[in-house]
Amino acid sequence: MAAEEGKVDPMKQFTIEPLLGSDWQLADGLGIAFTNSALWMALTAVLVWVFVAGGMKRELVPGRWQMAVETMTGFIDDLLEANVGPAGRKYVPYIFTLFMFILFGNLLGLVPVGLIPGVHAFTFTSHFTVTGVLAIMSFSIVLIVGFAKHGLHFFSLFWPANTPAFLAAPISLIELVSFMVRPFSLALRLFVAMMAGHVLLKVLASFVIAGGGAGLGLGVLVGVPSFILMVAISALEILVAGIQAYVFALLTSLYINDAENLH
């Protein structure tokens, strides 16, 4: 749906544009390009690397930076300890990477770099392709660990223990469906939560612009409250960015728990 003239299109912020090499052809009709999505992902990876590398000093009395990094790793360590148990320690690197990547990606999309002319902020977590791949990685780990550790016995995940067969049969069907839906729900949750917040911010921004352009009366009546609401929603979005990254890590660790400690 194209935006009419002079209106703010809230979906414009999600367009993916090739920045480099829009003509790199792999084969006929198959191209590859360095897009703005890839740029922000690379930026996020570099920032996470800088953040963690700055705290890897291993000093006996940690400084502020080392303390910040150790709080993060300790947080993920506690999460896995609580949800998976002692066997969860070996997943700390994966969950930590996942958590930091999503958290930094979410927060980077909220940084008002749009104030610099020509620069457009881009939240790569608001794309189903990105969150989908992250969810598929988590789901693959569950499948690989489950089948490697328990073999075909892993299918007993769907069969509730100590339940009469006439109840267990329909329940196992429901369990199977809920298991298969996991990657979709995991990816959808992050993608929709980030997209909804950004659309809301842009819709409010269009209210501010339209209200301000319609004269003093409407500017005070519509523009100013919308702007105040925008500030409040931005604060809420920072909270959502943290919660969604945490929920993604938490649910991944829960699913890993299913594979690691089969009932």
Place this chain on the structure above:
Amino acid sequence: MDPKAAALLGAGLAAIGAGLAALGVGNVFAAFLEGALRNPGAADSQQGRLFIGLAAAELLGLLAFVIAVLLIFN
């Protein structure tokens, strides 16, 4: 009815789902606070479960939003 109008009406009806999910999320936090105020010592250990409940409840609201977006932009 015009199909486009019907789709937009459906998108509006999907907002009911978003509102109900808000009730659900509110319920999760209300129940958590109620329990946490009775036994503050056990509150910290249950925060993981709080967020599992939050994730489960808000997913339905997000799905309602997806349905609305699909109906509007298709």
